[in-house]
Amino acid sequence: MNNFTFHHKVLANENRLKAIVGTGRALFIDRDGTLIINRDYLDDPDGVELLPGTIEGLLRFQQSGYALIMISNQSGIGRGYFDLAAAQDVNARLQSLLKEGGAPLDALAFCPHAPSEMCPCRKPKSLMIDELAQLLSVNHATSLMIGDSHVDTGAGRAAGIQTIFLGSEDNCPEDADSTVSSLPEAADILELL
Numbered sequence: 001m002n003n004f005t006f007h008h009k010v011l012a013n014e015n016r017l018k019a020i021v022g023t024g025r026a027l028f029i030d031r032d033g034t035l036i037i038n039r040d041y042l043d044d045p046d047g048v049e050l051l052p053g054t055i056e057g058l059l060r061f062q063q064s065g066y067a068l069i070m071i072s073n074q075s076g077i078g079r080g081y082f083d084l085a086a087a088q089d090v091n092a093r094l095q096s097l098l099k100e101g102g103a104p105l106d107a108l109a110f111c112p113h114a115p116s117e118m119c120p121c122r123k124p125k126s127l128m129i130d131e132l133a134q135l136l137s138v139n140h141a142t143s144l145m146i147g148d149s150h151v152d153t154g155a156g157r158a159a160g161i162q163t164i165f166l167g168s169e170d171n172c173p174e175d176a177d178s179t180v181s182s183l184p185e186a187a188d189i190l191e192l193l
């Protein structure tokens, strides 16, 4: 038995949700170092800066019928570096930038726990992916997890979905099904629009 919960929010409107359930496809995507420039324990919305290719890549997944679902570890909360509201402000800033680009997230989830808490949600565990997949009727066979860390590919592998590592071949984790250097390149290898 445990008392751990992670934070999650569905942001998509009703029409978009219908489309997602219709395709069953989801792109689970890490935040820091994948959607935005990685700044350790980011707690300031002004520090949110999209990585090159984030909008283009998300648009291609979105147009190919994928739900866009952020899955993030935010242990800065559990470690006492910043509070929940700060993490939510950073996420809101991210969503507003993505919205401007026409590619808003459909849902987001983050784990607020420190590693020492041994929670069931922190990546590389797959609880956040598992629960969001269930919530949005996502089909594991046609979904994937992308991120710049072995904890991302680890979580994707644990959830039984395809994994894509964003980074260099030299650092590619064993449980990555493929490696790309940008989000649009991930859309390329999947031959999306």
Ligand SMILES: [Zn+2]
Pocket (backbone or CB within 6 Å): 004, 005, 006, 111, 112, 113, 119, 120, 121, 122
């Ligand atoms: Zn957790």
